[in-house]
Amino acid sequence: MSLFSHNPTEFKTLLAERSNYRDVDYKTWLIDLKKPPGMLEIYAQHLFGAVMGQTFPALFVFEWLLNFYPVEQIVEIGTGCGGLTVYLQTQANIRGLDFVTYDARCRLDDKNNRIMANKPVKLKEYINYRTGNVFEKDTRDEIRETLKKKVTLLYCDNGNKPKEMKTFVPYCLKGSIVGTHDWNGQFGIEGMIKELKMELLFEDICKEGMTKMRFWRKET
Numbered sequence: 001m002s003l004f005s006h007n008p009t010e011f012k013t014l015l016a017e018r019s020n021y022r023d024v025d026y027k028t029w030l031i032d033l034k035k036p037p038g039m040l041e042i043y044a045q046h047l048f049g050a051v052m053g054q055t056f057p058a059l060f061v062f063e064w065l066l067n068f069y070p071v072e073q074i075v076e077i078g079t080g081c082g083g084l085t086v087y088l089q090t091q092a093n094i095r096g097l098d099f100v101t102y103d104a105r106c107r108l109d110d111k112n113n114r115i116m117a118n119k120p121v122k123l124k125e126y127i128n129y130r131t132g133n134v135f136e137k138d139t140r141d142e143i144r145e146t147l148k149k150k151v152t153l154l155y156c157d158n159g160n161k162p163k164e165m166k167t168f169v170p171y172c173l174k175g176s177i178v179g180t181h182d183w184n185g186q187f188g189i190e191g192m193i194k195e196l197k198m199e200l201l202f203e204d205i206c207k208e209g210m211t212k213m214r215f216w217r218k219e220t
């Protein structure tokens with residue numbers, strides 16, 4: 001079996017074999033933010049020293065996606081503390097893609113990003129970030145303009161994903177990939193997905209990777 005396989009079944013099996021999470025109740029791995037995290041939880045939630053709100057297998061899913069669904073830019077909505085952002089920014093740098101991330105409030109200097117080392121991580125110097133409410137006119141229009149220019153991987157991970165998708169997906173070019181986190185059908189947006197003319201991609205791979213991410217391709 002090859003890492004370069006574009007066969008979803010093969011990739012799914014590979015992911016399952018490589019994932020340490022397979023037989024673990026994933027919920028037990030999540031940080032309960034009210035408690036100080038244990039060391040295992042810290043490692044499970046940080047990447048490059050920054051807090052990441054995704055499972056590690058999710059990173060394999062992004063790798064696979066970027067290899068086989070070529071895009072020209074990545075737009076992330078919901079930077080959080082930047083753990084996933086630093087990964088996506090690096091993917092963009094290496095692959096020669098544009099990258100930008102948005103959050104209503106910048107948390108790149110969050111104290112939890114300093115747990116792993118004495119020195120704070122230097123995310124602000126590395127990441128192309130913008131601070132602004134994505135539903136306010138100036139920020140909203142800036143994102144829409146960006147989406148109209150290039151085939152995009154748009155990753156929606158803010159507080160109101162259905163609204164975010166409704167606001168931005170119509171401005172994505174054909175062939176763009178739209179991803180969202182925390183998908184378990186609770187969005188009630190299945191109808192909207194049809195309306196937005198998006199085709200669901202490799203759900204089985206996302207499930208096998210123990211991630212609640214889902215991806216769609218914009219068909220028109």
Ligand SMILES: C[S@@+](CC[C@H](N)C(=O)[O-])C[C@H]1O[C@@H](n2cnc3c(N)ncnc32)[C@H](O)[C@@H]1O
Nearest residue numbers: 052053078079080084103104133134157158159
């Ligand atoms: C779940 S966190 C993002 C986690 C991050 N993607 C990761 O994987 O580590 C959601 C973020 O969305 C931001 N957010 C919520 N509503 C927003 C809005 N209307 N505009 C911009 N950002 C928003 C919050 O400030 C928060 O940092």
